[in-house]
Amino acid sequence: MLKIIPDGFFFDFLSKAKAAGSVSLLVVLASVAIVAFMGLNYGIDFKGGTDMILKFEKPLDSDTVRAAAAEAGFPDANVQEFGSSGTQFLVQTSAIAIVDQAKIESLRPELAKVGTLKNLVWSDENPERMDLTFDGEVSNEAISAALAPLVGPVEVEIDTTGAEKRQIVRFEDLQSKVTEGFAKALPDTFNxxxxxxxxxxxxxxxxxxxxxxxxLSLVVALFLILAYIAFRFDLRYAPGAVLALAHDVAISVGVFSLIQMEITLPTIAALLTVVGYSLNDTIVVFDRIREALADRGENEIEYTINQAISDTLSRTIMTSLTTLVAVGAIFVFGAGLIKDFAFALIVGIIVGTYSSVFVASPAMLFMHRYLATRRELKARTESVA
Incomplete structure (x- = not known):
């Protein structure tokens, strides 16, 4: 079997634990500060908006599609090529309808010109509908004429089902606006x-x-892992595993915030994948430590843990490198969301490989000493009593 670490290799990892722990603490605190000051760049999944995949009859570049989106009424559109043909593009915009709260507020003065407006009801949960109540009679045609210059053609109908007469305005749906806008901006390429x-x-x-x-999914995953490790091994191992995973997630999120990578559902999936991958690495190390502790003889626990980490180091590095090669290929040749997913995995795998050695194992040693001290204190107390 191929080994990049020779048999009999030994390194005193725990002697570097304080230095590594200090570095980890500084990086985690820096990540928290970056997230606090720079924030996270939430994608459409988390802040609301619209994702659309558009197909064109001729290959185009992103700048041309972006300009067409702005002309169609979506100046904030984020455009990415979808696939490799140059004819499909992923277009993301914060718009969920042809109107938003600001646009609705701009309609009030125009509506006031046709009658005394008593009430206006609009919600982003049903953005294509607006309910109006006037003090006195106002015709549907007058409302349509007042709104058309600002929002385009609308349909107005009277609703008499309630205690008070109201008029319902229905705006053009977003898909129609997209279709009409791109057909006008790119008549030769958009069908x-x-x-x-x-x-x-x-x-x-x-x-x-x-x-x-x-x-919530990340928090629940960490608590379930804490319970699993405590059951699978014992209480000495569980805090170290969870601490390492929290360390991995915190640093990964800090990197995402620093480069303002868009946080989407695939990003959360990547973080959960990193949690699982890092946990697998940590369990392999812990399992070897447990075996070594059961047969350590006169050896100090520090030496035993260092030997266990040294024994599994070749496997840890080989597994991480193999995974990085595959994920790296996806990152280099992929595009759009799959590229972001691959980048999240790359960051997580690198940090996770480090934490399984320099975070989880020293934490396990700390818990071993802490519990041993408690047992000694309890024994002394009972003997005195």
Missing amino acids: PVGGIERLETVGPRVGKQLRDSGV
Whole structure:
């Protein structure tokens, strides 16, 4: 079997634990500070907006599609090539409808010109509808004429089901706006029939729920791992494993914040994958430590742990390098969300390989000494009593 570390290799890893721990603490604190001051660049999944995949009849570049998106009414659009043909693009925008809260507020003065507006109801959960109540009679045609210059054609109908008469305004749907906008901006390359391959909209409230669920999934995973390690090994090992995983996630998120990488659902999936990968690495080391402790004889526990880490070092490095080669290929040749997913894995694998040696193992030694001290104190107390 190929080994990059020769048999009989030994290194005193624990003698470097204080230095490594100081570095880890500084990097984690720096990551927390970066996230606090720079924030996270949440994607459409978490802040709300629209994802669409557009197909063109001729190859284009991203700048051309971005300019067409701005002309169509989406100046904030983020455009990425989707696939390698040059005819498909992923377009992301914060718009979930042709109107938003700011646009709705700008409609009030125009509506006030046609009658005394008593109430206006609009919600981002149903952004294509607005309910109006006037003090007195106002015709549907007058409302349509007042709104058309600002939001385009609208449909107005009277609702008499409630205690008070109200008029319902229905705006043009977002897909129609996209179709019309790109057909006008790129008439030779965009086919209104079939040009939109996918269009998905996430409202701000749903995005917040997804964001909270993503954070909860990471927290639950760490607690379940704590329970599993405590059951699989014993209490000495569990805190070290969770500390290493929290260390990996904190640093990874700090890197994402530093480079302002978009945080999406695939990013959360990558972090959970990193948690699983790092845990696997840590369990291999812990399993060897447990075997060595059971047969250490007169050896000091520090020597035994160092020997166990040295014995598994070849496997740890080979596994990480093999995985990095595969993920690196995805990062180099991939695009869009899959590229971000691969980058998250690369960061996590590097940090996870380090933490299984320099974070989890020293923490296990600390817990061993702490529990041994407690047992001694308890024994002394009982003997005195």
